[in-house]
Amino acid sequence: MRTSLPLPPHYDPQRVGEVWRVPYAERAAEARAWAEQHGLRPAGEDRFRIALLAIDVQNTFCIPGFELFVGGRSGLGAVEDNRRLCEFIYSNLDIITQIFPTMDTHQAAQIFHPLFFVNENGEHPAPHTQITVEDIERGIWRFNPALGPTLGLDPAYVQAHLLHYTRTLAASSHYALTVWPYHAMLGGIGHALVAAFEEAIFFHSVARSSQPDIQIKGNHPLTENYSAIEPEVRQDHQGSPIGAVNQRLLDRLRTFDAILVAGEAKSHCVAWTVQDLLEHYQQSAPEELKKIYLLVDCMSPVVVPGVVDYTEAADAAFVRFAAAGMHLVRSTDPIEQWLEGWA
Structure with a gap:
């Protein structure tokens, strides 16, 4: 049976919630x-290829x-999640082939920031205001x-786009247009990856000769972009594109034998x-849904005490994902216990 790698001496779990x-x-x-001490081979030699898709592990979140x-x-x-995520990377450094970090990337004037909107005054x-179709129709x-x-x-x-946008969201299963605090500001310290996570990625890159594939998302002013795959709304009211499917990422992920997902x-x-x-x-490729593994102990829902709690909505979504064939797993369980086809 495979033995997980030890945590390297430089890793300090107490610093995961800090910036440095x-x-x-x-x-x-x-x-x-x-790599020499533990006999680590270049990732390009992996016969069973594992991708880690790490969503928005940034200071801002x-x-x-x-x-x-x-x-x-x-x-x-998020601090507890990232301790487990960093330790998962180090423990499985020898078998994670490539890491795909996504980065929410914003500026002040975007459809989900306060500056974008004004009322009659x-x-x-x-922040946290939800803007509805009725709000736009009534000019609120x-x-x-x-x-x-x-x-x-x-x-x-x-x-005109705002009316189309809110109507499109209302007709879908997506969240209403939400005004968020200014966050993930391009060039700012909040945009940066969490230092402990960045360090783990860098360590993996050198130890396994594996370049991370960083995915930038969320920089179009006229649409939200929660997903790393595509924006919330892809066309304006005239039918012109305001965003596109990240086909390159989809195609890259399809080349792996397993896709592990974590993040915030x-x-x-x-x-x-x-x-x-x-x-x-x-x-x-519905048969390939079984190669997606969701590290449920390396992610948390948005909870703003006294304002909003998305825990139940998140849990319901993950029940659907499991029913479709994806796996809900824990990073602290030995990977050979849940990763099908690896051994």
Whole structure:
């Protein structure tokens, strides 16, 4: 039976919830020595290829005090999740072939940020405001016309788009348009990967000669993009595209024998990524749904005490995923106990 690798000496679980600089040169030397000590082979030689799709493991969602910290019901959800995720990577360094981190990537003037909207008094909506079809129809919230020139958009066009957008969401199973606090701001510290997770990825890269495949998402001003596969709404009211399916990622993942999914938040970016994987696989290769494994102890739902709790919605989604053939597993269980076909 395979023995999991030990955690390397540099890993400190107490620092997972902190922001710090990864000492790359030092870690690279240690990773090369670690690979030699434990007989690690280049990932390109793997006969059973395992992908780890890590959704939005970024400071903005995962560090207490940051803009959209995902605390879950425990209050420390993302920190606890990332301790387990980092330890899972180190313990299975020898068999994880490639890591696919996704990164929510935003600027101030986007459809889910306060600056995008104004009311009749010129005020912006508060974070966590949900904007409905009726709100747009009644003019309670409208596009901030001052943004038109810098975005190169006609305010009348955007207002028509907002009506189409909210109607499209209402007619689907997706969440209503939500105004979030400014988060994952491109170039800011909140956008960065969690340091402990980044360090684990870098260590894996050097030890296994495996370049991570980072996926940028969420940078179009006219649509939300919870999923790493496609935006919430892909066309404007005129039928013109405002986003596209990430076909490259779908095609890359299809080349692996197993796809492991972790990250934040379980109720939003993870759930909608998995939902899109489900829909695309059902259309093209339903028999391959069984190679998707959801690391349920490495993700937490959005919970804002006294405001909103998405725990039950997230759990219901994962029941559907399991019924479709995906596996709900725990990172702390030996991988050979749940990974079909590996041994």
